[in-house]
Amino acid sequence: MPGAGSIEAPGPVRTPQPFGERLAAAVAARESQIVLGIDPDPARLWRTAGRADQARPALAAALAAADDAARAAAGGVTPSPGAGAAVRFDAAAAVLAHCLALIDAAGPACVAIKPQLACFERLGFAGWLVLERACAHARDAGLLVLADGKRGDVPVTAAVYAQAFAGLGADAFTANPLLGRDALDPLVQGARSAGAGVFALVRTSNPGAADVLDLRLEDGSPLWEHLARMVADLGAGELADVGAVTGATAPEHLVRMRELMPRTPFLLPGVGAQGGDVADLAPAFAPGRAAGLVTASRSIANAGETSGTEPGPAARAEAERLRQTAWSLA
Amino acid sequence: MPGAGSIEAPGPVRTPQPFGERLAAAVAARESQIVLGIDPDPARLWRTAGRADQARPALAAALAAADDAARAAAGGVTPSPGAGAAVRFDAAAAVLAHCLALIDAAGPACVAIKPQLACFERLGFAGWLVLERACAHARDAGLLVLADGKRGDVPVTAAVYAQAFAGLGADAFTANPLLGRDALDPLVQGARSAGAGVFALVRTSNPGAADVLDLRLEDGSPLWEHLARMVADLGAGELADVGAVTGATAPEHLVRMRELMPRTPFLLPGVGAQGGDVADLAPAFAPGRAAGLVTASRSIANAGETSGTEPGPAARAEAERLRQTAWSLA
Numbered sequence: 001m002p003g004a005g006s007i008e009a010p011g012p013v014r015t016p017q018p019f020g021e022r023l024a025a026a027v028a029a030r031e032s033q034i035v036l037g038i039d040p041d042p043a044r045l046w047r048t049a050g051r052a053d054q055a056r057p058a059l060a061a062a063l064a065a066a067d068d069a070a071r072a073a074a075g076g077v078t079p080s081p082g083a084g085a086a087v088r089f090d091a092a093a094a095v096l097a098h099c100l101a102l103i104d105a106a107g108p109a110c111v112a113i114k115p116q117l118a119c120f121e122r123l124g125f126a127g128w129l130v131l132e133r134a135c136a137h138a139r140d141a142g143l144l145v146l147a148d149g150k151r152g153d154v155p156v157t158a159a160v161y162a163q164a165f166a167g168l169g170a171d172a173f174t175a176n177p178l179l180g181r182d183a184l185d186p187l188v189q190g191a192r193s194a195g196a197g198v199f200a201l202v203r204t205s206n207p208g209a210a211d212v213l214d215l216r217l218e219d220g221s222p223l224w225e226h227l228a229r230m231v232a233d234l235g236a237g238e239l240a241d242v243g244a245v246t247g248a249t250a251p252e253h254l255v256r257m258r259e260l261m262p263r264t265p266f267l268l269p270g271v272g273a274q275g276g277d278v279a280d281l282a283p284a285f286a287p288g289r290a291a292g293l294v295t296a297s298r299s300i301a302n303a304g305e306t307s308g309t310e311p312g313p314a315a316r317a318e319a320e321r322l323r324q325t326a327w328s329l330a
Numbered sequence: 331m332p333g334a335g336s337i338e339a340p341g342p343v344r345t346p347q348p349f350g351e352r353l354a355a356a357v358a359a360r361e362s363q364i365v366l367g368i369d370p371d372p373a374r375l376w377r378t379a380g381r382a383d384q385a386r387p388a389l390a391a392a393l394a395a396a397d398d399a400a401r402a403a404a405g406g407v408t409p410s411p412g413a414g415a416a417v418r419f420d421a422a423a424a425v426l427a428h429c430l431a432l433i434d435a436a437g438p439a440c441v442a443i444k445p446q447l448a449c450f451e452r453l454g455f456a457g458w459l460v461l462e463r464a465c466a467h468a469r470d471a472g473l474l475v476l477a478d479g480k481r482g483d484v485p486v487t488a489a490v491y492a493q494a495f496a497g498l499g500a501d502a503f504t505a506n507p508l509l510g511r512d513a514l515d516p517l518v519q520g521a522r523s524a525g526a527g528v529f530a531l532v533r534t535s536n537p538g539a540a541d542v543l544d545l546r547l548e549d550g551s552p553l554w555e556h557l558a559r560m561v562a563d564l565g566a567g568e569l570a571d572v573g574a575v576t577g578a579t580a581p582e583h584l585v586r587m588r589e590l591m592p593r594t595p596f597l598l599p600g601v602g603a604q605g606g607d608v609a610d611l612a613p614a615f616a617p618g619r620a621a622g623l624v625t626a627s628r629s630i631a632n633a634g635e636t637s638g639t640e641p642g643p644a645a646r647a648e649a650e651r652l653r654q655t656a657w658s659l660a
Contacts, residue, residue: 039487039490051402051403051405052403054402054403055399055400055402055403056399058395058396058398058399058402059395059396059399061391061392061395061398062391062392062393062395062396062399063392065388065389065391065392065395066388066389066392066459066463068388068391069385069386069388069389069392069423069426069459070385070426070459070463070466072381072384072385072388073381073382073384073385073423073426073427073430073463075381075430093399093403096399096400096403097403100403100405116483116487116490118481118483118487118488118490118491118494119487119490121458121490121491121494122490122491122493122494122497123497124458124462124494124497124498125455125456125458125459125461125462126455127458128451128454128455128457128458129396129399129400129455131455132454132455133396133400133403136400150481150482150483150506151448151480152480152506153448153480154534154535154536154599155536155538157369157446157448157449158448160446160448160449160451160452161448161451161452163452164448164451164452164454167452167453167454168454176480176482176506176508177508177542178506178507178508178531178542178543179531179534179536179538179539179542179543180536180537180538180539180540180541180542180543181538181541182536182537182538182541183534183536183538184538201508201509204484204509204513205484206484206485206509206510206512206513207510207512208485208509208510208511208512208513208514209509209510210510211510211511211512211560212507212508212509212510212553212556212557212560213508213509213510215547215548215553215556216547216548217545217546217547217548218545218546218547218548218550220548223542223545223553226542226545227542230541269484
């Protein structure tokens, strides 16, 4: 229902459909709660050499043109190239081919992709180019894009990050709540104005999360419960447009999280390679299937290595297995 | 003293000079503790139109080549371009010319630049290209590069972020400690192996920092003191290679921070446009001038708007004023 509720906006201004509604519709239409994590490791790429070879000359041309641009902007001075720029640029061609093949193979069993921004940033500007193209490819395939950068900064900068994710065409992005409510507000407002969502960290899946997120506050409750209340308060909509990143390696917390955040979509990383089990996640799905998104990255991309078969069909089979398991829990 | 203390490393392996030593040497050599924040706003760029015009065709050629590469990697399919990609690409040429002119003008009064990554990411991959070239230009001018992205993620991803900053040639980068010690370790180890440093958030300068960072723990101390102890424990060296981001808008905290982090370099944002005053910062400099780095962004870049004069000389004068004020406090 795009535009619903926008009676106070005269003229051509159109209120985008809220993220919670878009997410619920996408999960229902695709019959999937699986989020395909895209964390390309240059050392473990699928063998898509033919396509990478075809992409490489054009990427090299882009780098050369960028050098020319930098020289012109500097008034003729030639800046030093970044350390290892050529190597990273070469790797970018292979990563791009890998990402597109992974989306083609596993995407049909998924509702969204979750590119891990670090894995693209390590390739420098060519990596951001690959990120943009992978996101565009996923959107063309009917998938949502959840950009995983865990950003957080003072309000003036947070507003700029929201612009960056709008430029990327992200349907949602992850955020770090350490800087407080006024630092989350510009991220939420920026996302909301584009019909996008924010997933804020509440309890992560790494062992060290106990060092800070589990700290007891004066009233005896852990810090993550305080963050959970902040997230619940920030979201709007029947299914809220502000979600929570809730590590699946601590399923005993999920019941309490659902109490504190009854309308909040949970992004559940840690399934597969990080040790979580889909069957432990049932409390996340209590308000409806779209309230529990299950992320898997390496377990899908590397399924062919595990089984000794072709990576594409193996990835599709593993994503489909996860899809059916999660779908059967709700 | 590069290589000092590396007697256990036989053969050609060379231990890089630790960041704390490099920072102290740079501050002494340049007689400056000023960090030039680079937060380019496309709406407030310096008038460097000539250089931007010269850079634009080459940037456009880079974009076209990138399109070709994406098509090849997709096996002939043309992905949709990102929303507003052409507009952002056009802005990137102007931002690049602005950044290089700002570094040329104010750099001589500074010891480092601190590019705000959000401001480059909002321009998409062309923005990362501009970021890389601006960092290279600063290094060529003898400035350190402190990349301000406030990254933080689970350990496997944190290690990738460390690689990304090494690829950027950053001398240090900012980090968010919410995910705990095991998530900071790969950032610190990755930086240390390259002779670089990490500045972790301890107490930020926004009002909302009170929402989380000032929360009282069971023992009555605020959360930021817990983070301060973690930062002090992580650092190595006479001047530590793990620093702290300590908002200058709360100078009453600086004495306590120095008690908790006696060897830690402080990165002090919030001077100028955010309301801080350099003269309040004396406790930061107690262990030595390099232990207190003073960041200013908009107050330098926009000094010409304030005074109605040319932006370059006005920026240089403001940076020099800050340099002298800070230098006189130690």
